[in-house]
Amino acid sequence: MNPHYLTPLFSPRSVAVIGASDTPASIGQAVFANLLAGNFQGKLYPVNLKHKVVGGMTAYASVRQIDAPLDLAVVATPIRALPAIMKDCGRHGVKTMLLAKDFSDSIPLEREILNESLAIARQYGIRVLGPVVLGMMRPVAGLIASSYTSKVRPGNLALVTQSSALCAAMLDWADSKSIGFSSVVPLGEALDVDFGEVLDYLVADSFTQGILLHVHHIHDARRFMSALRAAGRVKPVVVIKSGRFEESGDGLTPLAHRLDSGEVFDAALARAGVLNVSTIAQLFTAAKVLAANYxxxxxxxxxxxxxxxxxxxxxxxxxxxxxxxxxxxxxxxxxxxxxxxxxxxxxxxxxxxxxxxxxxxxxxxxxxxxxxxxxxxxxxxxxxxxxxxxxxxxxxxxxxxxxxxxxxxxxxxxxxxxxxxxxxxxxxxAHFRAPEYAIEVFQSLAAYHRNQQLLLQTPGPLEGKREAPDLVGARALIHAALSEGRSVLAEREAKQVLAAFNIPVNPSELAKTADEAASLAERMGYPVVLKVDSPDILYKSDVGGVELNIGNEIALREAYHAIVTRARRARPEALIEGVTVQPMKKRRFARELVVGVAHDDTFGPVMSFGAGGIAADLLHDQTLALPPLNGFLADAMIDGTRIGKTLAGFKHLPPADRDALKDVLLRVSEMVCELPEIREIDINPLLSDGDGVIALDARLVIAPAPPRAKRYGHMAIMPYPSDKVRDAVLRDGTPVQIRPVRPEDAEMQQAFVANLSEESRYNRYMSSIKQLSQIMLVRFTQLDYDREMAMSMVHDGENGEEQLAIARYITDPDNESCEFALVVADAWQGRGIGPMLMNVLFDAARDQGLKLMHGEVLAGNKAMLKLMHKLGFSVNVHPEDRSLTVVSKPLTGAAGGE
CATH class of the missing domain: 3.40.50.261 (Succinyl-CoA synthetase domains)
Structure with missing residues (x-):
């Protein structure tokens, strides 16, 4: 595998310090002195416009005067010089840059200069870390490109933080405990290189056994979760969050008001398979224990x-x-x-x-x-x-x-x-002075184990063989309401959307007059429930708009007029459509539950489950989870509540139908996956007993969905792309299935690699490996479908499912292009598998908004070259090495080949 593109940043062979100085207390002096004292083994070049010697070394007025390649430029100059420096570095071929000064509080003019400089960097393909006042450290390589003045020990933990001040405090604390680091990366504003890319590098870094992460705010939840899940699959990651209580819930439903940003963040980290801690001491203790493989x-x-x-x-x-x-x-x-x-x-x-x-x-x-x-x-x-x-x-x-x-x-x-x-x-x-500390570590390890189980869940939006929802009907209801300028569906409309997803509901029908209500009640059968119907009144009971257990027509007519009168008196500005009529459901042993959805500004839709009825607000008995869900995740939500413990039977209560309840959670998960217009859902109460479940009341809050290039772009976690599964037939009549790779394909993937010829294995993995290592196997089968896609072609053989070929792409940092790989089993070549599989991969890449696919194949592999030509790739011999051929294909048009 090729070196990571951030290798020049973390393991440079040559470094230029622009602004290196002998002036005491200057950043340029501190950074250059630390690089000299750190015993950096690469080439070091001081750059100073006014002095010819810095720190006893020959200084250069500009990087243009350095007659050698440069991997990293560390900039410690005033911001006004940055555009010119960026151009000089770009023309010289500098690959990465560290802005070792803090420009985050710049005046507008300086902010404009910074933005201009970043645009120049992108033009030349320079990756930029910062701006960050503390700089960056790679103690295991002697690279201390930082103004930090105390000792930093080398070790096997990596520290990534958004705060230089907190980073300095952590380093001081760690030194007192003899804790060392492979890398220390304060991200600062992260205007270019961000969390995701740094985590990607650290996952592949052999010097790093554990990752410590400090998070204050998240710019892009999808990219953050994607990178964090990828890291959590391979190495232990421990996270500490600052600013947990800065945000408050904002919405119309009770769940939206109860939503705690800290709890949402905890739910997100649980799905990423990482450990969340609350103190710096816990951060380092947990990391040491996990890195020691406890x-x-x-x-x-x-x-x-x-x-x-x-x-x-x-x-x-x-x-x-x-x-x-x-x-x-x-x-x-x-x-x-x-x-x-x-x-x-x-x-x-x-x-x-x-x-x-x-x-x-x-x-x-x-x-x-x-x-x-x-x-x-x-x-x-x-x-x-x-x-x-x-x-x-x-x-x-x-x-x-x-x-x-x-x-x-x-x-x-x-x-x-x-x-x-x-x-x-x-x-x-693992020894502790007090048992409480040992128990705390054990609890953390148990939480980490649970989160690792959650990480392995890759549910699809329409997982399993349940009856498919009526997506067309649900979308029509929502779009009709939006076209009328409404943000809240009427209860009967909300129930129609739930019913479209096969969620059992107590039917509601609108009566505009008392006569219509009497007719509906006669058809449904008494007793019935009447509720005021108004798009402007979210909770009917607040205005006296509900009457229960109406047993005859006389009582119904009185209740109808009373409801309308009370609602108009309480809300004279509200539009009263009429009154809805629904059967009165009496289920003696039913538990009152609530299933809800709220919208978090960072992570998007968040699901909730807990005790319903009046207990919802009083007991705060709820669990949160990020969709999509599967059966395992639904069970975890139920088991995380006190009300969930009563479902198996409690004193006089017989057991409830747990499977029916899980199905509701899965259906709601499907709704928020497929309907990005949904902002909030409140199903309360949801009755659950031995006869199943039924939604007695429901509210849906909607909003127009912003245009997005990617499907499921409104979600922090990409669902398993079940829409990419398709059946096909090879030229020789063999039936096959093409589908995205799943975690449970690990054993099949290992067998596929073992059965390849030595030449095929070398062509794909650039080594003579006979099987994939455990880390490689995890990375190849436990995918985040947002940043990577692997399409596997399988068929049912004599010994079960067999993998015939696999094609995958990994997105580049620009999020517009991707690198592909294709491997076909030697025994199955020549049957049209390559074009068929690559065309499916093209479609998947286009759906993600990617514009270019590129890769490398051996020039001597004539069959592969022929296939690339047939699929519409441009093919050119690499100028530096004629044994390789570079191939690329724009993804804007239709896929070529058959």
């Missing part, structure tokens, strides 16, 4: 302690942090009964009594590690008469090496157990 497979913790007091305190902390203390399995309890004193606690925490010997500790801990109900074990040691802290510590170290589950060790005390702590540090065991 993992748990669930939230269940066993505690082993030689004293019930510390055990109860630890259990209280676990409960407070949401860590589950499971009941031990019966075989484990029987074993412990045999080997422990009779007065042991007989439960979790496992109190093995104060005089516990090292072997008693080992036996109890080993039993808990082997218990199927346990995901991790916290061992607490208190120095008491008859105990041996050092031998116990040695046994725990040996036990950790043979265990598949993590051990967390907490030796209480100070001087008496200091030798054990030193032993733990040398053995790189």
């Amino acid at each position: 993992r748990v497979q669930g939230p269940r913790l066993a505690i082993v302690v030689n004293g019930i007091g510390p055990g109860v305190l630890a259990a209280d902390s676990a409960t407070r942090m949401g860590v589950e203390l499971p009941r031990l399995a019966e075989p484990t309890l029987a074993l412990l009964d045999d080997v422990l004193p009779r007065n042991w606690s007989h439960g979790n925490p496992v109190d093995i009594i104060g005089d516990a010997s090292p072997m008693r500790y080992r036996t109890a801990v080993k039993a808990c590690l082997d218990d199927p109900n346990v995901d991790g074990v916290l061992v607490i040691f208190t120095p008491q008469a008859g105990t041996d802290h050092l031998t116990t510590a040695q046994l725990m170290i040996g036990l950790q090496r043979e265990a598949t589950k993590p051990l967390f060790l907490s030796w209480l005390g100070d001087a008496k157990v200091s030798e054990s702590r030193e032993l733990f540090s040398k053995a790189k065991c």
